Amino acid sequence: SLKPILLLLWETWGVVSACPFHCVCRNLSESLSTLCADKGLLFVPPHVDRRTVELRLADNFITEVGGSDFVNMTGLVDLTLSRNTIHLIRPMAFADLESLRSLHLDGNRLTTLGPRDLAGLVNLQHLIVNNNQLVKVSAQAFDDFLVTLEDLDMSYNNLRRVPWESIQNMASLHTLNLDHNLIDHIAEGVFGELYKLARLDMTSNRLRTLPPDPLFTGAISPTPYNAVISLNFGGNPLHCNCELLWLRRLIRGDDMETCATPAHLAGRYFWSIPEEEFTCEPPLITRHTHKLWVLEGQRATLKCRAIGDPEPVVHWVSPDDRIVANSSRTSSFSNGTLDILVTVARDDGAYTCIAINAAGEATATVDLKIIPLPHRGGGGGNTGSNGGNTKNNGNFEN
Ligand SMILES: *[C@@H]1O[C@H](CO)[C@@H](O)[C@H](O)[C@H]1NC(C)=O
Ligand SMILES: *[C@@H]1O[C@H](CO)[C@@H](O)[C@H](O)[C@H]1NC(C)=O
Ligand SMILES: *[C@@H]1O[C@H](CO)[C@@H](O)[C@H](O)[C@H]1NC(C)=O
Ligand SMILES: *[C@@H]1O[C@H](CO)[C@@H](O)[C@H](O)[C@H]1NC(C)=O
Numbered sequence: 001s002l003k004p005i006l007l008l009l010w011e012t013w014g015v016v017s018a019c020p021f022h023c024v025c026r027n028l029s030e031s032l033s034t035l036c037a038d039k040g041l042l043f044v045p046p047h048v049d050r051r052t053v054e055l056r057l058a059d060n061f062i063t064e065v066g067g068s069d070f071v072n073m074t075g076l077v078d079l080t081l082s083r084n085t086i087h088l089i090r091p092m093a094f095a096d097l098e099s100l101r102s103l104h105l106d107g108n109r110l111t112t113l114g115p116r117d118l119a120g121l122v123n124l125q126h127l128i129v130n131n132n133q134l135v136k137v138s139a140q141a142f143d144d145f146l147v148t149l150e151d152l153d154m155s156y157n158n159l160r161r162v163p164w165e166s167i168q169n170m171a172s173l174h175t176l177n178l179d180h181n182l183i184d185h186i187a188e189g190v191f192g193e194l195y196k197l198a199r200l201d202m203t204s205n206r207l208r209t210l211p212p213d214p215l216f217t218g219a220i221s222p223t224p225y226n227a228v229i230s231l232n233f234g235g236n237p238l239h240c241n242c243e244l245l246w247l248r249r250l251i252r253g254d255d256m257e258t259c260a261t262p263a264h265l266a267g268r269y270f271w272s273i274p275e276e277e278f279t280c281e282p283p284l285i286t287r288h289t290h291k292l293w294v295l296e297g298q299r300a301t302l303k304c305r306a307i308g309d310p311e312p313v314v315h316w317v318s319p320d321d322r323i324v325a326n327s328s329r330t331s332s333f334s335n336g337t338l339d340i341l342v343t344v345a346r347d348d349g350a351y352t353c354i355a356i357n358a359a360g361e362a363t364a365t366v367d368l369k370i371i372p373l374p375h376r377g378g379g380g381g382n383t384g385s386n387g388g389n390t391k392n393n394g395n396f397e398n
Pocket of ligand 4: 301333335336337
């Protein structure tokens, strides 16, 4: 009388021929699960049935994946590799996993995601790589699933930068977790077309400011696409000046964000500070080169130092009224230094440095005098060696 029950069990738990040693394999409702969690595995077992739909390998000691580990697993939907010691994904490791929807790689030792490490995952919806040691994620790493991805978790890594240029194209993205990294920059407008984004966690990064973005406005007044947006950016060293006034004007108050700077606002709750205190200082040029004499062919370094809040960017305008751009001969640094590596006679004239920030601008004039070399028309070789000898001695500043 036990026989029918046993038979029934045999069928529903369908014992499968190719099941790796120690693992449990089930053929439930015609889809095969291979369950190998916490089995002390050092590598992905080679004898996994290629028809498996679910493969669980969490809590083992696997150090790398790739090669033939997942070859031909075209029906695999769910792959869990959480909490191993994976430090290497070989390029194209997942190339056959065209049906994969969910990839868990959290709790490993990955430091980079290369351009082809995740190639081939054309249906991926959930990518979970939190709690690794990521310092670099290639801008191409997500290319094969930009439109399908719904859930991206890269929290608790060491990321200073993330590939915003690919994130901004993830049209189906619903949840983005980037908390507990070292991110100091959000590109402007990245959330503009992520209409489905409902949750963004940027807690505990190094953001000093946030660019104005419709997403944040949506957090207050829901758009037709998302009823509620959950937005967290606490634990960032926010610089509470006029550039964050737009955010302060959104009526919230539920979160615990604090300001880190300027000094008089340090430690105060973002939402408790009156709008009038979110101020900026227009640029003030504190020091600059007034007049510089340079022997033709020598290097000229013009300096212009400006303060202000936010820190001003300095541009230079040449005597012929053009913004000086970088070239093989000139470098214009945002800190206010203009380097002309090899001066020529036509560099002579009045330069204007313009310091600009969100609150205004300031200008100063610098005269550059080029002292023409004698016998210029004579032999090119002669003048060249003269120039070389007096390197760095031709600058007279007053
Ligand atoms: C799972 O069971 C179904 C029938 O219930 C069968 O057709 C299929 O081949 C089995 N798959 C595996 C991998 O054994
Ligand atoms: C994958 O499939 C190909 C073609 O069917 C076959 O030649 C190859 O041996 C398979 N590899 C593995 C590891 O199953
Ligand atoms: C010129 O190049 C330097 C780096 O070499 C960069 O910091 C600076 O912003 C560039 N200036 C312009 C005007 O593009
Ligand atoms: C400005 O930046 C350039 C390049 O980083 C550097 O060489 C120069 O010394 C800096 N100038 C000042 C005044 O800090």
